[in-house]
Amino acid sequence: MTKVVIIGGGPGGYEAALVAAQLGADVTVVDRDGIGGACVLTDCVPSKTLIATSVRSTYVRESARLGIEIPTADGRPDVTVDLRTVNERVKRLAQAQSDDTAARVLKEGVEVIPGEARLVDPSIVAVGDQRIRADVVLVATGAHPRELPSARPDGERILTWRHLYDLTELPERLIVVGSGVTGAEFANAYQGLGSEVTLVSSRERVMPTQDADAAEVLEGVFRRLGMTVLGKTRAESVTNTGSGVVVTLSDGRTVEGSHCLMTVGMIPNTANLGLEEAGVRLDKGGFVQVDRVSRTSTPGVYAAGDCTGVNMLASVAAMQGRIAMWHALGEAVSPLKLSTVASTVFTHPELASVGATEEDVRSGRVDARVVNLPLDTNPRAKMTNSKDGFVKLICRQQTGIIMGGVIVGPRASELILGVSVAVQQRLTVDEIAHTFSVYPSLSGSVTEAARSLMQASPE
């Protein structure tokens, strides 16, 4: 029986464990923090739970526009959140998700060892004094928040997102440093919860890795709701003054707030693991170099998830982990295909995307046509007062095959599935255009966008 040892119990590790167990391998997962990993315990699951509260409070705050009157004691509209209760719920839910995942893994016969693992050599994994022999090793150790030496998080006023769930009171004036996906999600979430938010963005626009039109819509929403977005400037240092924080910017300005949240990127958990000693090649940033079937440079050692730096998403980590096991255990396997990955930025409204981008078209990398249909003419969007957003579809110039799409709108994370199916199955705009959508619905804008691309089709 093949012995598989997996280091790290996040989506990269536990999904791999489930596949390997199903294929009859003897599987051990070593994890130091808990099954589900950072994804479930500190990153993805807690943040989306917090965002659920934020979005709900925004809806309540805006409900007067739909004719709802919420009387308060002093007659003024007043939506406040009790952050202690919110954070207790967040942590409870994350732990429950970790427990459910652990139960599933154990039920499949996987052995789980709590502890810190390292490679002794490509076929021996050490956990404390214990040595585990392995035919196959999967490294799925994830990543941790990057820290700036001049802005060391202290857990009190200078925070990483992993400190947020210990706060008992809402930060009055929150400064978020870094406007990648993490920064944008938290800045928008705390704005919705009632904090006064300043977002420090080093780039021309927020979320530089996302569709430019989508980032523009979201930055517009952030500003309209009162967020201060400081563009094209970097945080040089952050000081805890005892009663607040002072952020010094690269352009010489200073910003004061009650708390500062640092979201300046991720560092892979690959140090002191014995990887390089075992011949596993890392790149300059310390990420494990892998091919599209998750092989490292050392035979028998595979890697998956954030520690590889490949599109750092839970879904990608899980797929890399499964592919590693299919490959290692001799199953037929297709290499990882990143061109069909769907992802969502959980701002309000949400930003979901899949496949080719408009930037791919502009740069000439793909020969395609693009349509962008604003949501403000969609009847359902009008009814629900959620008009910020659009549906963008990208199809191949000649054949009309859908290559990608972007949706900005409420529940875009759910709406994008239709476009994902089209991209994965290579459906054409004609096929989407002939598909019934419900009237009235936001998904009606997906079929309408397909129809307009069909009309623009050269005969």
Ligand SMILES: Cc1cc2nc3c(=O)[nH]c(=O)nc-3n(C[C@H](O)[C@H](O)[C@H](O)COP(=O)(O)OP(=O)(O)OC[C@H]3O[C@@H](n4cnc5c(N)ncnc54)[C@H](O)[C@@H]3O)c2cc1C
């Ligand atoms: C704030 C935030 C929100 C996010 N939201 C989303 C989202 O909405 N959707 C999405 O798809 N992705 C999201 N992501 C990304 C997602 O969380 C990661 O891509 C995912 O966690 C990667 O999974 P992983 O298995 O590689 O690592 P992890 O989930 O980080 O798990 C790795 C595990 O390995 C353990 N470990 C590390 N070293 C050792 C060792 N030496 N021995 C034993 N155990 C070890 C760690 O303790 C951890 O438990 C978000 C990320 C952040 C930061």
Ligand SMILES: NC(=O)c1ccc[n+]([C@@H]2O[C@H](COP(=O)([O-])OP(=O)(O)OC[C@H]3O[C@@H](n4cnc5c(N)ncnc54)[C@H](O)[C@@H]3O)[C@@H](O)[C@H]2O)c1
């Ligand atoms: N919803 C989701 O799927 C989700 C949510 C969060 C994170 N993630 C994933 O996690 C990964 C990491 O994302 P991230 O946003 O944490 O990191 P990131 O590296 O993408 O963004 C960090 C940003 O901080 C900026 N920055 C760095 N130093 C700065 C400074 N001194 N001052 C101001 N800005 C500074 C960088 O220019 C960059 O734009 C991504 O792959 C992302 O997709 C996914």
